Amino acid sequence: xxxxxxxxxxxxxxxPKLDAPITVRVVFSKTxxxxxxxxxxxxxxxxxxxxxASIPMWYTQGFNPHSKIVFGxxxxxGSEGLEEMVDLRIDREITPAEIKAQLNAExxxxxxxxxxxxxxxxxxxxxxxxxxxxxxxxGDPIDNANAINKILAPDAEPIIMTKRSKSGxxxxxxxxxxxxVKAVACDGLIKIRATLRAGNVENLNPEYLxxxxxxxxxxxxxxxxxDEVWYRILRIGFYDEAGVEVGKWxx
Amino acid sequence: MNQxxxxxxxTSVSRPGRYAGGEYGQVIKDKTAVKxxxxxxxxDSYEIGMSNLGVRILYHCLNLHEDIWCERTYAPWVDxxxxxxxxxxxxxxxxxxxxxxxxxFLGFTLQYEMCYTTVLNMLELSHIPLRSADRGEDxxxxxxxxxxxxxxxxxxxxFDLFNIGEGEEMLPEIVRLxxxxxxxxxxxxAAFLHEAARSIQGVYVPSLYTVTYxxxxxxxxxxxxxxxxxxxxxxxxxxxxxxTPFPDKVVMPYIxxxxxxxxxxxxxxxxxxxxxxxxxxxxxxxxxxxxxVVDCQCRAIFxxxxxEEMSLSSLSISDYTKVNELTDSLLSWSNPNMVSLSLPSxxxxxxxxxxxxxxxxxxxxxxxxxxxxxxxxxxDVINKNLxxxxxxxxxxxxxxxxxxxxxxxxxxxxxxxxDEDLAEIPELAHxxxxxxxxNPNRRKGQHAQVTISVSPFIPKxxxxxxxxxxxxxxxxxxxxxxxxxCVHDRRVKYNYHNAxxxxxxxxxxxxxxxxxxxxxxxxxRGFKFEAWSEFFNYEGWMQIFADLGIDPAFYANRRYGxxxxxxxxxxxxxxxxxxxxxxxxxxxxxxxxxxxxENCSGCGANKMxxxxxxxxxxx
Numbered sequence: 048x049x050x051x052x053x054x055x056x057x058x059x060x061x062x063p064k065l066d067a068p069i070t071v072r073v074v075f076s077k078t079x080x081x082x083x084x085x086x087x088x089x090x091x092x093x094x095x096x097x098x099x100a101s102i103p104m105w106y107t108q109g110f111n112p113h114s115k116i117v118f119g120x121x122x123x124x125g126s127e128g129l130e131e132m133v134d135l136r137i138d139r140e141i142t143p144a145e146i147k148a149q150l151n152a153e154x155x156x157x158x159x160x161x162x163x164x165x166x167x168x169x170x171x172x173x174x175x176x177x178x179x180x181x182x183x184x185x186g187d188p189i190d191n192a193n194a195i196n197k198i199l200a201p202d203a204e205p206i207i208m209t210k211r212s213k214s215g216x217x218x219x220x221x222x223x224x225x226x227x228v229k230a231v232a233c234d235g236l237i238k239i240r241a242t243l244r245a246g247n248v249e250n251l252n253p254e255y256l257x258x259x260x261x262x263x264x265x266x267x268x269x270x271x272x273x274d275e276v277w278y279r280i281l282r283i284g285f286y287d288e289a290g291v292e293v294g295k296w297x298x
Numbered sequence: 299m300n301q302x303x304x305x306x307x308x309t310s311v312s313r314p315g316r317y318a319g320g321e322y323g324q325v326i327k328d329k330t331a332v333k334x335x336x337x338x339x340x341x342d343s344y345e346i347g348m349s350n351l352g353v354r355i356l357y358h359c360l361n362l363h364e365d366i367w368c369e370r371t372y373a374p375w376v377d378x379x380x381x382x383x384x385x386x387x388x389x390x391x392x393x394x395x396x397x398x399x400x401x402x403f404l405g406f407t408l409q410y411e412m413c414y415t416t417v418l419n420m421l422e423l424s425h426i427p428l429r430s431a432d433r434g435e436d437x438x439x440x441x442x443x444x445x446x447x448x449x450x451x452x453x454x455x456x457f458d459l460f461n462i463g464e465g466e467e468m469l470p471e472i473v474r475l476x477x478x479x480x481x482x483x484x485x486x487x488a489a490f491l492h493e494a495a496r497s498i499q500g501v502y503v504p505s506l507y508t509v510t511y512x513x514x515x516x517x518x519x520x521x522x523x524x525x526x527x528x529x530x531x532x533x534x535x536x537x538x539x540x541x542t543p544f545p546d547k548v549v550m551p552y553i554x555x556x557x558x559x560x561x562x563x564x565x566x567x568x569x570x571x572x573x574x575x576x577x578x579x580x581x582x583x584x585x586x587x588x589x590x591v592v593d594c595q596c597r598a599i600f601x602x603x604x605x606e607e608m609s610l611s612s613l614s615i616s617d618y619t620k621v622n623e624l625t626d627s628l629l630s631w632s633n634p635n636m637v638s639l640s641l642p643s644x645x646x647x648x649x650x651x652x653x654x655x656x657x658x659x660x661x662x663x664x665x666x667x668x669x670x671x672x673x674x675x676x677x678d679v680i681n682k683n684l685x686x687x688x689x690x691x692x693x694x695x696x697x698x699x700x701x702x703x704x705x706x707x708x709x710x711x712x713x714x715x716x717d718e719d720l721a722e723i724p725e726l727a728h729x730x731x732x733x734x735x736x737n738p739n740r741r742k743g744q745h746a747q748v749t750i751s752v753s754p755f756i757p758k759x760x761x762x763x764x765x766x767x768x769x770x771x772x773x774x775x776x777x778x779x780x781x782x783x784c785v786h787d788r789r790v791k792y793n794y795h796n797a798x799x800x801x802x803x804x805x806x807x808x809x810x811x812x813x814x815x816x817x818x819x820x821x822x823r824g825f826k827f828e829a830w831s832e833f834f835n836y837e838g839w840m841q842i843f844a845d846l847g848i849d850p851a852f853y854a855n856r857r858y859g860x861x862x863x864x865x866x867x868x869x870x871x872x873x874x875x876x877x878x879x880x881x882x883x884x885x886x887x888x889x890x891x892x893x894x895x896e897n898c899s900g901c902g903a904n905k906m907x908x909x910x911x912x913x914x915x916x917x
Contacts, residue, residue, distance in 0.1 A: 060634070079301070080320025080392075083308050084552040088315060092552055095604030096322075098635070112636060125309040153604075155322050183302070273385055277302040 056149050059103040062139035068105035070134050071146065072166040078127040078281075079157040086121035093133060100149040103139030119170050119285070120245045123252050126178070126280040130296075134166065166298070168287070173297055175226055175286040176245030178253045181238055182278040184266040188232035191266055195230040195239065198263050199256065206259050221259065224251040226291055245285060253280050299387065299395060307385065311378045315553035316344035319392025323549040323602070325361045325368070326393055333365040333477045336403040337391050337438065341416040342829060344372040348549070349557035351611060352407055352444065352465075358545035359466050366473050369393040369401075370549070373416050373827065374423065382423060389423040398424040402476065404438040405469070406457075408446035411806035412799065412829040414453055417442075418821035421456070428818055430458045430505060435487055441472070447502075448533075448580050449759040449866035452809035452817065454504035458491060461500055462869055463533030464566075466542050468500045495527040500534030503527075507868055509811055515852060517810060517863040532870040533580070538909040539565065539587045544595050547602035559607035560599045560637075564592050564624065568613035569894035569912060570645075571901075572670065573681045573885050574709065576758035577613055579878075580871045582903035584894055586910045589624035596628060600637060608632060609640045616641075616648035617893075625656045647688035651695050665696045668707035671715075672722030679714050679885050681762075683893065686726070693730050697737040702744040704730055710777045710794075711755035711769040713885060720777055723750055724784040724792070731789050746789050752781055753795040756804045759866040760873065762881030765858040768804040770851075771797055798836035799828075804854035810865035813853075816842050874902035 077089070084092070093116055097104055104114035119132035135146075143163035150160045184191060197203065205220040226242035243251040257278060261267050267276055285297035299307070308314035329335065338357055340347025347353060353370070360368035369391035374382060382388070388397040398404055404426065406417050418428055421440070427433050430440065442450060443461035450460045461468050475494055479485035495503040506527055510518040522529055536542040544562070551558060567584035568577065596608055608628070612618055625639065632639055641657045646667045669684055671677045677684055693704055708723050727748045734746035754774045757766045769777065774797035785792050806813065819842050827833040843850050858864065860879055867875075877900060884891060891899050894912050898904070904913035 080318040081552070082305070083314040083318035085315070088552045088554070091554065092550075094606070095550065098604030098606070099602060100604075106636065124314065125305065153322070155320060157320055273303040273306045274300075277306045279302065279305060 056101040056152075057145075059101045059139060062103050062141060065138050065140060068136050068138040070136055070166065071143065072164055073133050073135060073146065073150065073160055074162040075131050075133070075150075075154075075158055075160045076127075076129050077122055077131050077158055078129070081155075081157045082122075082125055082127045085124050086118070089122075090116070090118065096150065096153050097135070100153040102135065102146060102149060103137050103141055105136040105138035117170065120173055120176060120247075120250065122282060123254060123280075126253060126282055128282040130161075130282070130284045132170070134170070164298075168298065171247065172287045173246040173285045174244070174288040175242050175291045176250075176282055177284050177286070178241045178243060179238065179281045179283055180241060180253065180256070180278060181236055181281075182260075182267065183236050184276055184278075185268075185271070186266060188235055188237050191264065192230040192232045192237050192239075194264050195237065195260055196228065198259065199225060199228040199241075201225070206263070208255055208258065210255075221251060221255050224249060225256075228256070242286070242291065253282075299390070304395070307381055307387065310381055312375065313553060316372070317374065317378065317392065318552075319395070321549045321551055323547050324370075324393050325357070325549075327361075327367040329367065329394060329396070331365075332367040333480070334367075334403065334473050335396075335401045336360055336366060336368040336405060336473060337371050337398045337401040338368055339371045339398070339404060339406045339417075339420055341373055341406055341408070341413040341420055342827070343375060344551075345553070345555045347372040348551045348555040350407065350409065351561050351563070352409075354545050354548050354561075355543075356405075356407075356465050356469055357549070359470055359543050360473065362543055363470055363473070365477065366470070367393075371398055371420075373420055376827070376833075379419075379423065379826075388425050389420060399426055399438065401438045403441055403473065405441040405443065407444040408442055408450075408453070409444050410829060411446055411452075411803045412834070413446075414806060414817055415820045415825040415828055417453065418456065418817060419826040422821060428821065429455050429814075431455070433458070433487075439476070439487070439490070441469075443469070445576065445580070446807075448576070448869060448871055449807065449809070450502065450504065450869075451509075451811050451865040452806050452813040454811050455814040456817075457504060458487075459494060460502040460504070461534070462502050462531050462871075463500045464536050465534075466536050468498060468534045471498050472501065492524060492527070496524070499532060502531040502869065504811075509865075511812075516859070517865055517867070519863060520868040530868055530870045533872060533906075535566075535583070535585075535872075535906050535908060537907055539563070539585055540591045540909070546595070546598040548599060550603060557609075558605070559609055559640075560596055560603065560605045561609050561611050562592055562595045562599070563587065563611045564615065564618045564621075565612055565910075567903075569617055570614060570683065571681055571881070571891055571893065571899065573679070573762040573881055574670075574712065574755060574758070576761050579760050579762075579873050579901075581613065582872050582901060583906055583908050583911045583913045585908040586619060588910070589620040589627060592624055593627045597631060600632075600635065606636060607638050607640065609642060612643060614645055615643050616645050616653065617895075622652065625653070629656060645684070646692035647684055649692040649695060651698070654695055654699060664703040664705055665693075665701055666705040666707065667692060669726065670707065670709050671712060671719065672708060672724075672726050673719045675888060676712055676715060676719040676722075678888050678890050680709075680712050681881070681885070681890050683890055686729075689726075690729070690733055693733055694737055697734055698739045700741045702734065702741055703747045703749070705749045705751065706730070708750060708752045709755050710752050710781065711774060713763060713766045714888075717777075717780060720781055721784045723752060723781055724786070724790060727785070727790045728787055731787055747791065748789060749791040749793060750781075750785075751793040751795075752778070754797050754800040756800050756807060758807050759864070760869075760871045760878070762878050762885060764808070764864070764878065765860055765882060767857045768801065768854045770855055771801050774800065796831060796834070799831070799834055801850070801854055802828075802834075802836065802839055805850045806853075808853045808858070808865070810853075813848065815846055816848055819846065872901075872903035872906050877901040 106112040115136040224244040230239040565586035567581040
């Protein structure tokens with residue numbers, strides 16, 4: 048059973064109160080089966096995880112008290128993530144190590160906390176997300192990788208796509224939202240590392256890259272057999288505007 | 299299916315979280331180390347199935363056995379079914395990802411008649427033959443249980459075995475018998491079914507009973523094919539609810555489900571004896587859990603789930619003898635932990651200010667009561683034992699604390715009903731509106747809103763009204779329009795159920811084995827998810843009945859003879875036929891029967907025993 052090694056948590060009520068609530072950042076993975084759950088599902092799940100892990104959350108005062116949790120950049124359904132982030136507001140003494148241990152005891156292997164720290168940054172500074180994509184498709188992987196690099200290069204022909212937003216559908220060129228794309232052939236598969244716009248100002252869902260490859264290169268045919276044609280997307284981290292140039296991860 | 303294939307399949311359908319699995323709290327075992335694998339199927343969508351308390355309980359009970367691995371499966375939504383057929387992917391269980399057809403058992407819970415076609419649909423998706431007679435030695439044993447199994451006859455041909463009654467002990471016993479016979483080398487499908495029917499109380503193996511019919515189409519007799527199996531199958535109950543296994547943790551859905559909260563039963567059965575209500579009869583004898591046990595179970599689930607809502611489950615929560623003691627102890631820890639408490643199924647006559655102040659539903663502005671009939675005469679016929687004064691007192695308690703919306707549930711088509719009775723439904727609603735404006739404590743500046751919801755009567759097996767005909771479709775629809783025409787106040791909102799669905803439900807509820815070809819044909823024609831109005835096809839059903847020469851009126855609109863052999867007479871649900879006949883006669887005389895606590899009405903269910911029951915003991 049997944050929850051067999053459950054810790055006996057210290058009740059949050061037994062912890063001394065802090066003078067003022069503080070924010071801690073929790074870095075966690077969302078992999079495997081959890082890629083099929085939406086951001087909304089994730090928010091609801093975390094509300095419950097925090098309760099059963101007895102994390103001393105600060106509650107808003109007023110008519111309908113609720114805990115305050117803020118997520119980093121939402122992960123699209125169908126993508127996995129290794130460095131997802133959530134900021135929590137706590138109001139009692141608890142160490143980062145305790146938070147990590149208590150949370151991991153209440154999570155499955157597909158979602159585990161890797162790090163807990165007091166952040167110096169805000170999620171609004173996130174500018175780029177880094178994705179690793181793995182593709183299996185008919186054709187020569189080396190030729191396909193080269194073709195991908197060509198069409199997604201910064202100086203390539205504009206790729207106009209319909210982006211859905213709350214204010215309606217919009218035609219946009221996705222190339223300016225790509226920092227870099229590098230595709231290589233590896234064991235008969237294509238591996239891509241892509242740095243794409245991320246954050247609440249501008250965000251490029253990696254699925255648009257898949258669509259561009261499908262439309263322009265005819266790879267990943269939609270009617271292909273499931274064992275012949277597939278792809279996976281994994282988000283491995285974030286950069287802020289300065290970090291992307293020097294390769295310093297957002298923390 | 300490997301992870302890459304799974305990804306391509308799931309990302310091509312809506313709400314892929316329904317099929318992903320990987321929930322916190324799911325039970326994973328080593329499949330090479332277990333001796334029996336059980337697929338627990340809920341014949342509706344994941345969102346509905348995950349909300350079911352019975353599934354939670356039985357999943358737990360089976361998995362308590364180290365050598366049994368119980369997994370779950372739900373009906374894939376139509377878009378997923380299309381993809382599965384296209385890619386030739388069979389129905390699987392998310393825990394292991396293995397096809398249902400590879401399991402030892404496939405158990406369906408039958409919560410409502412309108413799920414029958416989805417059961418067949420799921421068998422088809424599993425590549426398992428629909429009829430038990432066509433299944434080979436390697437096919438899973440298909441088991442049915444749940445409320446509808448009290449008349450399993452319309453689906454009898456599709457099941458190898460039914461659980462009649464409460465499954466906590468019976469279901470593991472069935473699987474243990476299977477393991478034992480496999481270990482001993484005595485297992486064959488036929489030998490196992492015979493032995494289960496012979497030795498485990500509550501097991502009904504339909505293929506071991508032959509049915510003969512009279513010339514007029516009614517049942518002549520049920521005959522067991524072996525001498526050593528019971529002539530009638532007596533339902534099973536768990537004797538002591540305090541000692542029965544109850545899950546201390548639940549499988550936590552990631553996606554939003556219908557009821558996603560802590561749910562704990564306070565007892566089973568209902569003391570009231572409303573004459574239309576199947577649950578009120580088949581769950582007898584009335585048994586309670588101790589408040590300390592309910593409190594511990596709620597607390598344990600809270601700690602393992604982190605749920606922010608808690609609900610007590612019962613057919614009539616305010617009839618629980620220790621309701622105040624229990625709610626006090628729950629609130630002592632739920633309040634500081636920000637967990638809200640809700641109490642469904644409140645009766646107007648036991649609804650108090652004290653109870654109201656305790657429950658979270660005070661935050662919503664709606665409160666619901668079920669008078670079930672508009673006139674006192676008809677409420678006496680159905681044995682509701684509720685007076686208008688009770689209802690008026692209850693709504694005034696609600697108005698006193700600032701509520702302005704009241705929902706009232708009714709039924710139409712009760713035996714002996716006249717248009718005068720029906721006209722009383724809107725009249726009662728009008729009087730509730732008037733009571734609002736006469737209440738000096740009402741919230742100023744708010745208008746009253748009274749919703750009346752009226753659903754057609756469906757005669758159900760093992761109720762005093764089991765013999766009664768349902769109104770014809772035309773009459774049901776005429777009555778619906780008539781009630782609407784009697785509403786003269788825009789503060790009264792009128793809702794009603796689809797009469798066509800209720801008619802088919804009546805056919806299936808009182809049906810016999812001769813309906814199997816119709817269900818089979820419905821599955822062949824692609825019927826499924828019929829509890830969803832967008833998928834229910836009444837005209838399609840009428841066509842099937844016409845094509846197969848089945849008269850739906852024989853089942854829905856016929857007055858069954860008080861002495862005729864009923865299709866469900868092969869089952870003994872605890873209450874006697876004599877009692878039901880007595881209650882039926884009293885209904886027609888307009889006489890009520892006191893509730894179980896006031897006076898034992900001799901229904902017969904006390905013979906089953908049970909701790910903390912309100913029945914007199916038998917010798």
